[in-house]
Amino acid sequence: MKLKKEVKKGGMSRNFVVALSMVSIIGFVSIIIESFFNYSVAEYIETLWLLALGVGLIFETSLRELKQIKTKGLSSDKLGKITMLIVGSLAIIASVFSLPQINLQQPTFLAIKGIISVIAVIFIIIQTWIIKL
Numbered sequence: 534m535k536l537k538k539e540v541k542k543g544g545m546s547r548n549f550v551v552a553l554s555m556v557s558i559i560g561f562v563s564i565i566i567e568s569f570f571n572y573s574v575a576e577y578i579e580t581l582w583l584l585a586l587g588v589g590l591i592f593e594t595s596l597r598e599l600k601q602i603k604t605k606g607l608s609s610d611k612l613g614k615i616t617m618l619i620v621g622s623l624a625i626i627a628s629v630f631s632l633p634q635i636n637l638q639q640p641t642f643l644a645i646k647g648i649i650s651v652i653a654v655i656f657i658i659i660q661t662w663i664i665k666l
Contacts, residue, residue, distance in 0.1 A: 552589020553657065556582055576633040583628035583646070586653050590621030620652050 559581045563574050594614045602611055627646050630637040 552585055552592070555585040555589070559585060576636075580628045580631045580633075583624045583631060583649070586649075587621045587624030587626075587628060590617045590624065590653070590656065594618040594621070617656065620649060620656070624649050624653065 559578060563578050566572055566574050594617050596618075598611060599614060599618070623645065627642070627649055629635065630642060631646070
């Protein structure tokens with residue numbers, strides 16, 4: 534029996550739900566570590582959140598469908614997936630530059646991280662509450 538990747542009830546795919554769960558788990562684990570062990574992992578949390586978000590958005594895009602753009606053309610659904618792929622890729626790049634060892638703190642980079650966060654929140658709201666299949 535083959536498992537379906539789509540969860541039809543709310544319109545969210547399994548990959549997207551896993552990514553949102555990982556973001557929640559990362560936040561919870563950071564609170565536990567700071568509370569019980571008095572060790573701050575705050576400088577790594579932003580990196581982990583951006584990484585989980587980027588990977589989740591990339592998994593959400595379905596690369597097989599994007600490869601069909603050459604033959605079937607560009608539709609509004611595929612344009613949304615291309616946008617998610619770009620935002621996910623930017624989130625992964627931003628997570629690398631947010632590592633404490635690199636710690637890029639340029640105003641332009643901080644603005645890009647803010648824009649990625651806003652776009653990701655919009656995707657989450659759309660995926661969670663607006664899309665009904």
